[in-house]
Amino acid sequence: MVLLVIGAGGHGAEVAAYAHDVGTPVAGAIDDGKPVGPWHITSIVGGLKELPAFCRDHDEVHYITAFGNNAVRRTVVRKIEALGVGNLLPFTLRHGSAWTGSSVAVGEGTLLAPNTVVTTRSVIGAHCILNVKASVSHDCVIGAWCNINPNATIAGDVHLGEGCYIGAGATVIEKRKIGAWTVVGAGAVVTTDLPEGVTAVGVPARIIKRQGTPELS
Numbered sequence: 001m002v003l004l005v006i007g008a009g010g011h012g013a014e015v016a017a018y019a020h021d022v023g024t025p026v027a028g029a030i031d032d033g034k035p036v037g038p039w040h041i042t043s044i045v046g047g048l049k050e051l052p053a054f055c056r057d058h059d060e061v062h063y064i065t066a067f068g069n070n071a072v073r074r075t076v077v078r079k080i081e082a083l084g085v086g087n088l089l090p091f092t093l094r095h096g097s098a099w100t101g102s103s104v105a106v107g108e109g110t111l112l113a114p115n116t117v118v119t120t121r122s123v124i125g126a127h128c129i130l131n132v133k134a135s136v137s138h139d140c141v142i143g144a145w146c147n148i149n150p151n152a153t154i155a156g157d158v159h160l161g162e163g164c165y166i167g168a169g170a171t172v173i174e175k176r177k178i179g180a181w182t183v184v185g186a187g188a189v190v191t192t193d194l195p196e197g198v199t200a201v202g203v204p205a206r207i208i209k210r211q212g213t214p215e216l217s
Contacts (some may be wrong), residue, residue, distance in 0.1 A: 002027045003091055004045070004054070004063045006076060011129075012066035013040045015111060018095050019064075028054075030063070048079055055085045062091035064109060065127060070145045070163045070181070071214040077109065077127055078216060090127065098130075107144060125162065134166075143180065161196055163213070170205075181213040 003024055005012050008031035016026045020041055028045035036044050045054060055061045063080065067073040080088065090109030094100075098112035101119045106112065107126030116130040119137050124130065125144035134148040137155050143162035148154065153171045160166070161180030172178065172190040179196025188205040199209040 002058045002061045004051075004061060005029045005042075005066050006048075006063050006080070007031060007066035008034050008039050008044050009066065011068050014113070015064060015066040015093065016040055016042055018111070018113060019093055022094070022096050024093070027058075027061075048076075048083070051080065051088065052083055052085050055088050059087065061085075061088050063088060064091045064093050064111065068129065068147060070147050070165055073127055074145050074163070074214075075216060131168075137174075149186070181211075183211075 003019055003026050005016050005026055008029040012029055019026050026042045028043050029039055030046060030048060031044055032047035034044050036046055065073045065076055092106055092108055092110050094112040095114045097114045098116045103121045104118050106124045109127040110124055111129050113130060113132045115133045117135045118124060121138050122136055122140040124142045127145055128142060129147040131148060132150040135153045139157040140154055141159045143160055145163040146160050148166045149168040151169045152166045155172060155174040157175045158172050159177045161178060163181040164178050165183045167184055167186035169186055170184045170188045176190050177193045179194060181197050182194050183199040184190055184205060185201030188201050189203045191204040194200055197210060197212040198207045199211060200207050
């Protein structure tokens with residue numbers, strides 16, 4: 001299997017290191033904004049426009065996106081899909097220290113970083129990031145494109161709409177529903193449902209901004 005990391009920033013460096021740590025060789029990184037050449041533990045092999053040619057030289061190529069911004073990650077995946085390359089497939093990366101219990105479904109292209117926990121009977125959507133020590137309890141539904149940052153805690157029976165961003169160390173108590181593309185600030189404690197497209201911070205979390213939902217660019 002050939003694995004490409006899409007995005008050669010700081011998170012991309014982490015993703016490449018995680019793949020290396022579990023014995024999945026990284027063939028290179030793809031980044032439109034950086035020159036071809038050595039990078040981190042691998043090399044940058046080009047931008048998105050070079051992907052079709054790269055894939056023609058391999059039987060099967062897997063990729064994982066490495067952008068912390070959920071809207072950017074969605075846009076990049078849509079651009080990759082629009083290339084129509086049949087042997088280019090999203091890769092789900094689980095670090096060896098990540099733990100998932102019984103009846104857990106994890107979507108394609110999702111990252112389970114070191115020491116993440118998903119207990120049981122939960123669904124994690126496609127192209128999500130569960131960052132270091134993030135915890136998701138029983139019977140949760142996490143929509144596609146979500147980013148659950150380090151040490152964030154999602155209690156049981158929580159529903160996150162697509163594109164939610166849960167800041168580092170934040171907590172969502174049990175049975176809450178958070179609408180699509182809502183941002184929860186670092187260290188916040190969500191005790192009530194939140195609508196889509198807002199930013200909430202504090203303990204308990206209060207809405208401070210209504211940014212709406214992003215258009216697909």
